[in-house]
Amino acid sequence: MLTLAIDTATEVLGLALLNQQQLVIEHNLHLPRQHSEKLLPLIESMFELTEFEVADLSGIGVTVGPGSFTGLRIGITTVKLLARIFKIPVKGVSSLELLAAAVEGEYLLPLFDARRKRVYTALYQRQLGKVAERQQAISASNNLIFNSRKAIIKPAGIEITKLPEILADYRQFKLTLLGEPKIAVKEVLTAAGFRVEFANLENDFPRAAVLARLAAQYLAMDQSDDIYQLKPAYLKQPQAEINWQQKYGKKTDLAGGN
Amino acid sequence: MQFTQKIKNETEDILILALESSCDETAASVNLNGTEVLSNVVSSQVKLHQKFGGVVPEIASRKHLELILPVIDQALVEAGVEFSDLDAVAATYGPGLVGGLLVGLTAAKTIALALKIPLIGVNHIAGHIYANFIANPDIEKPLICLTVSGGHTDLLYFASRRGYKILGSTQDDAAGEAFDKISRFMGLGYPGGPAIEKAAQSGDPSAVDFPRADLGDSFNFSFSGLKTAVMNYINNQQQKGNLVNKADLAASFQAAVIDSLSSNLMAAVKKYNAKSIVLSGGVAANQQLRKSISKQTTELGLKLYYPPLDLCTDNAAMIGAVAYYQYLEKDFAELSLSADPALKL
Numbered sequence: 001m002l003t004l005a006i007d008t009a010t011e012v013l014g015l016a017l018l019n020q021q022q023l024v025i026e027h028n029l030h031l032p033r034q035h036s037e038k039l040l041p042l043i044e045s046m047f048e049l050t051e052f053e054v055a056d057l058s059g060i061g062v063t064v065g066p067g068s069f070t071g072l073r074i075g076i077t078t079v080k081l082l083a084r085i086f087k088i089p090v091k092g093v094s095s096l097e098l099l100a101a102a103v104e105g106e107y108l109l110p111l112f113d114a115r116r117k118r119v120y121t122a123l124y125q126r127q128l129g130k131v132a133e134r135q136q137a138i139s140a141s142n143n144l145i146f147n148s149r150k151a152i153i154k155p156a157g158i159e160i161t162k163l164p165e166i167l168a169d170y171r172q173f174k175l176t177l178l179g180e181p182k183i184a185v186k187e188v189l190t191a192a193g194f195r196v197e198f199a200n201l202e203n204d205f206p207r208a209a210v211l212a213r214l215a216a217q218y219l220a221m222d223q224s225d226d227i228y229q230l231k232p233a234y235l236k237q238p239q240a241e242i243n244w245q246q247k248y249g250k251k252t253d254l255a256g257g258n
Numbered sequence: 259m260q261f262t263q264k265i266k267n268e269t270e271d272i273l274i275l276a277l278e279s280s281c282d283e284t285a286a287s288v289n290l291n292g293t294e295v296l297s298n299v300v301s302s303q304v305k306l307h308q309k310f311g312g313v314v315p316e317i318a319s320r321k322h323l324e325l326i327l328p329v330i331d332q333a334l335v336e337a338g339v340e341f342s343d344l345d346a347v348a349a350t351y352g353p354g355l356v357g358g359l360l361v362g363l364t365a366a367k368t369i370a371l372a373l374k375i376p377l378i379g380v381n382h383i384a385g386h387i388y389a390n391f392i393a394n395p396d397i398e399k400p401l402i403c404l405t406v407s408g409g410h411t412d413l414l415y416f417a418s419r420r421g422y423k424i425l426g427s428t429q430d431d432a433a434g435e436a437f438d439k440i441s442r443f444m445g446l447g448y449p450g451g452p453a454i455e456k457a458a459q460s461g462d463p464s465a466v467d468f469p470r471a472d473l474g475d476s477f478n479f480s481f482s483g484l485k486t487a488v489m490n491y492i493n494n495q496q497q498k499g500n501l502v503n504k505a506d507l508a509a510s511f512q513a514a515v516i517d518s519l520s521s522n523l524m525a526a527v528k529k530y531n532a533k534s535i536v537l538s539g540g541v542a543a544n545q546q547l548r549k550s551i552s553k554q555t556t557e558l559g560l561k562l563y564y565p566p567l568d569l570c571t572d573n574a575a576m577i578g579a580v581a582y583y584q585y586l587e588k589d590f591a592e593l594s595l596s597a598d599p600a601l602k603l
Contacts, residue, residue: 024471036360040367040593044259055373069316070357073323074364080327081368085341231320239313 009067061215280354426477
C-alpha cells in the first residue's frame with residue numbers, strides 16, 4: 001500500500017509518500033503562488049529520491065479545502081489524472097479535518113480565515129477507541145498521533161460573532177482551537193463563557209504526512225471518492241453569481257456552485 | 259525528464275493528445291502527425307456565461323475542472339487510442355484566463371509525468387494560425403500570415419510549417435483594441451470590430467484623411483497615433499459645433515486600419531516571394547479587410563486563406579497541430595511550465 005498525499009490548499013505545498021505505515025518522504029514547503037511551477041517537479045523528484053515509481057502508487061489523498069481555489073484545482077487536477085491513468089482510488093479530505101487530525105484534545109475547532117470577520121470551521125469530536133487501537137495508531141517512527149474523529153458540526157463559512165450560538169450545545173466542554181484567526185475567535189468564545197485552549201504550536205499546521213495517513217485509513221475502509229465528481233469544497237458561490245442573484249433575485253442552476 | 263521511448267522523427271507516426279482550456283471551451287483532441295485529426299472534442303460553456311454578458315473566470319475555472327476528465331476520455335475513445343499509445347501530450351499555456359489555463363496545463367503535466375512522455379506547451383495564437391494547415395493541408399509555402407485580434411497584431415513568415423519568423427508586430431495598441439477604443443469613444447458599443455464595420459457600411463471611407471503610421475522599412479504596426487487623430491477630430495468638430503457623421507468617420511477610420519495592415523502585408527509578400535497568404539484572428543473576420551486583401555492577392559495570382567468557421571472557435575486540434583511541429587524540433591517543456599496569461603507569439 002503506497003499512498004501519495006497532495007495538499008495545495010494553502011501557501012504551504014504539502015507532499016508525502018507513505019509505504020504501509022512507513023513515511024518515506026515528506027515536503028511541507030511554504031511557497032506562496034508557486035504551486036503550479038513546483039508541484040509536478042516535486043512529485044517527480046520524490047520518486048527519483050526514493051525506490052518507488054509513480055506506477056507503484058495504490059492510493060492518493062488530496063485536500064479539498066477550504067483554501068485557495070486556484071491551488072486546490074491544481075492539486076485536484078493532478079490527482080484526477082494520476083488516478084485515471086493508474087486506476088487507483090482517491091480520497092478527498094477536508095483541510096479542516098487535516099488540521100484537526102494532528103492534535104490532542106477531544107473537541108477540536110480548526111479555523112481558516114474567510115476574511116470579513118468570517119471563518120471556515122467545523123467541530124470535530126475525537127472518537128475514543130480501545131487503548132490498544134490508539135497505541136497502534138501512534139507511530140513510533142514519526143510521532144504522529146492518529147485516531148479517528150467525527151465532524152459533529154460540518155464545514156461551513158460562519159461569522160465569528162455567530163460562533164457562540166452555533167457551538168451552544170458544547171459550552172460545557174473544553175474546545176481546542178487551531179489554525180487562524182484563533183485569537184479573535186478565542187476572544188468571542190471566552191466572552192460567551194466557553195472554555196478554550198490553543199493547540200500545541202508544533203502540531204498547528206497542515207502536514208502532508210498526516211494527510212497520507214488519513215487517506216490510507218479512509219481507503220483501507222473503502223471510503224474513496226469518484227474522481228469524476230471530485231472538486232474543491234468551495235463553500236461559497238462565485239461572486240458574479242452572488243451579484244447576479246442580488247440584482248435579479250432569482251435562483252438559478254449554478255455553475256459548479258456548492 | 260527521462261522518457262520511456264526514444265524521440266521519433268518525421269518518418270514515423272506521432273500521436274499527440276492536446277488540451278485547450280484558455281477561455282470558455284474545455285477541449286481535447288488526438289492528432290496523428292499534426293494535421294490528421296483523429297478526434298476533436300469541445301465542451302462549450304458559452305451558455306453558462308451568457309447571463310453575465312461575458313466570461314466569468316471563476317465559473318469557467320470550476321467548469322474546466324469538472325469537464326477535463328470526461329473530455330479527455332471522449333477524445334481517446336473517439337480516436338480509438340489508449341494513454342499508453344501516446345507519444346506526447348500538449349496543452350495551451352497562454353494567452354488566456356489563468357485559472358482555466360492551469361487546469362488543462364496541470365492535466366497535461368500530470369500525463370507527461372505518469373507516462374514519461376514529452377510535454378509540449380503551446381501558444382494559443384499559434385494554434386489559431388495552424389488551424390489553417392488542418393483545413394488546407396496542401397497550402398503552398400513560403401507563406402505570409404497576418405494575425406490580428408484584440409490582443410495582438412503580428413506579421414509572420416513561414417518558409418515551411420516547422421516554424422515561423424515574426425516580421426513585425428504592433429508597437430502599441432493591437433488593431434482590434436483600436437477598433438474597441440474608437441467604437442467606445444463614438445458610442446457604438448462592444449465588441450468594436452463588428453460595430454465599426456456596421457456603422458461604416460453607409461459611410462464614405464475617403465471623407466476624413468486619417469494618418470497611416472509610417473514605420474520606415476520595418477513591418478511593424480502602430481495604431482495609437484491613428485486613435486488619437488480620430489479622437490482629436492471628433493473633439494474639434496464638437497467644439498466648432500459641427501455634427502459628426504458617424505458613418506463617414508467609422509468608414510474613414512476603418513480604411514486607415516485596413517491600409518496599415520494590408521500595405522505591410524503586401525510589402526512582406528513581395529519581399530519574401532510568398533505563394534500564399536493566411537489571415538487569422540478575430541479582426542480577420544472584417545469583410546472590408548478580406549475584400550481589400552483578396553483584390554490585391556488575386557492581381558498577383560496568389561492564394562488567400564481564412565480560417566474555416568469550425569476551427570475559428572477554440573479547439574484542441576489546432577493546439578495538437580502546433581505541438582507536432584514543436585515535437586519535431588524537440589521543443590519540449592519542463593514540468594515547471596506554468597500558465598502565462600499574457601503570452602505573446
